[in-house]
Amino acid sequence: NRELGVFSNMTAQATSANMPVVLLKDGASQTKGREAQKNNISAAKIIAEIVRTSLGPRGMDKMLVDSLGDVTITNDGATILKEIDVQHPAAKMLVEISKSTDNEVGDGTTSVVVLAGALLEQAESLILQDVHPTVIVDGYKKAGKKAKQYLKEIAEQVTANDKPTLLKIANTSMQTKLVRKESDMLADIVVQAVLAASVKDGENYTVDVDDIKVEKKTGGSISDSSILQGIVLDKEIVHSGMPKKVTNSKIALINTALEIEKTEIDAKINISTPDQMKSFLDEENKMLKTMVDKITNVGATVVFCQKGIDDMSQHYLTKAGILAVRRIKESDLTKLAKASGARIVTNLDDLSEKDLGTAGLVEERKVEEDRWVFVEGCKHPKSVTILLRAGSQRVVDEVERAVHDAIMVVKDVMELPSIVAGGGAPEVFAAAQITNWAKSLEGREQLAAEKFAEALETIPLALSENAGMDPIDTLATLRSRQLKGNKWTGIDVMKGQVSDLKSSNIVEPLVVKNQIISAATEVACMILRIDDVIATAKSAGPPPGAEGGMPPGMGGMGGMPPGMGGMPDMGGMM
Ligand code: ADP
Ligand code: MG
Secondary structure, three states, rough: EEEEEOOOOOHOOOOOOOOOOOOOOOOEEEHHHHHHHHHHHHHHHHHHHHHHHOOOOOOOOOOOOOOOOOEEEEEOOHHHHHHHOOOOOOHHHOOOOOHHHHHHHOOOOOHHHHHHHHHHHHHHHHOOOOHHHHHHHHHHHHHHHHHHHHHHHHHOOOOOOHHHHHHHHHHHHHHOOOOHHHHHHHHHHHHHHHHHHEEEEEEEEEEEEEHHHEEEEEEHHHHHHHHEEEEEEEOOOOOOOOEEEEEEEEEEEEEOOOOOOOOOOOOOOHHHHHHHHHHHHHHHHHHHHHHHHHHHHOOOOOEEOOOOHHHHHHHHHHHOOOOOEEOOOOHHHHHHHHHHHEEOOOOOOHHHHHOOOEEEEEEEEOOOOEEEEEEEEEEEOOOOEEEEEOOOOHHHHHHHHHHHHHHHHHHHHHHEEEEEOOOOOHHHHHHHHHHHHOOOOOOHHHHHHHHHHHHHHHHHHHHHOOOOHHHHHHHHHHHHHHOOOOOOEEOOOOOOOEEEEOOOEEEEEEEEHOOOOHHHHHHHHHHHOOOEEEEOOOHHOOOOOOOOOOOOOHOOOOOOOOOOOOOOOOOOOO
């Protein structure tokens, strides 16, 4: 990086009569042209290199230690990149596509980064041959569109709620995680949960993943995980005198404290006699009693409160025979509202009978050393909880990530019932087709399209490499078998051979593959179009949203999003 002082390059260009024009603040830096491109591409390649070894069932795990010394062990692309906290602006863009892929489709977070890295690496070789980045971008965009078209051709339509298909999809996604051995049983739980949460609208299904609560608890083993109809709260009943079990419950959801609010400003009360003290406390108790009365008057038998519950309020609630739980997470309160049909009440004066929800059973049960509250038999049967178990915190965390991916892929297929094979099969197929089609392109775009095909083959290459197979031989076998018309032929990584993956049940949702291609192409093109990186000095205090010292005004320079951190929604691009 060339430091840019007052008499910088940029200022020199802007003058005609040796009069320096000051554009940038002291200490700002500018990288231009080839150098900027090279720098960005290198950063992206490094990021891709990091996650590449964790791709596929034989991928390795990463151990990540954060600044507080907390350890995460994972092979999930989005999680790895989130934890390593990168600084480089171009590298950050790759982290963002991994995250957006996670949000959009849930799986493919490693693949998208590997593919984006490969696209940039291939582009670098073209730039060295003097192909202009704009031409590469055009070629890539066309090839990306074609790739999705070819995938659509080989994709197989399935029945959206066909359990065996959904099980295969969930299973494939979990094959690549630590839970591989238990994937059958977890897939069953996941599919049950997603089917329960799905809503049929005409011919189509939609799934709101918020209806599926995932709760985790260390202890036992992964196979002790289970699914419950209803909601589980990792909280205990607030007072031991309260009933432990309420059937046909009427539930009040409150997001205000059942306590006397402390004044904002310091107030002083002068008390000189015991009588005054007594009447002060009596007054407080009366206020709390009034609060509780409002709840009992409408006929609630269960209270879930987002804030605290005063000892005195607990006493009154206990006397009224009400089961109460305090300090419930906001997200759980929302889930409870949906499940029980209750309305969350902020002002107790507004509470009326019709705000109450219902549940067949609210009960406190022991889970390991803790006591949790189970809300079952809800009015809205779509709410389910998956209770995950594993011997240690780190394992249960990784199980949760695997289950998240599995829930998402099952949802993907229910919403768009189209599947392709895994194990590099669709990538190799699309690559072959694109190489063929590229010949029809005139000019240097042809070269770019060919490179796009090569980049697609990075996925099978990485899969076989990670499995200790010979990547070149494997790819050659794969290509030739596919050419003979076996479109479902891919790398069965666990068996270490090239075979028909449909019969081995290694299948993935088409939307995941589409998202990987769209997002990777988009980010690669975005990075390729940057020919100028201007960073203001750190000491000057970067503007909000521009960590790394990038000014927000970069938006016009090669299509970088404002603030670098927030990438636009990648889904449905191109
Ligand atoms: P991502 O985060 O991109 O989903 P993964 O580590 O989950 O990365 O690996 C996904 C890749 O592994 C996909 O290309 C998928 O087809 C492949 N894969 C999954 N299971 C198998 C298997 N049993 N044999 C071969 N490839 C598999
Ligand atoms: Mg995966």
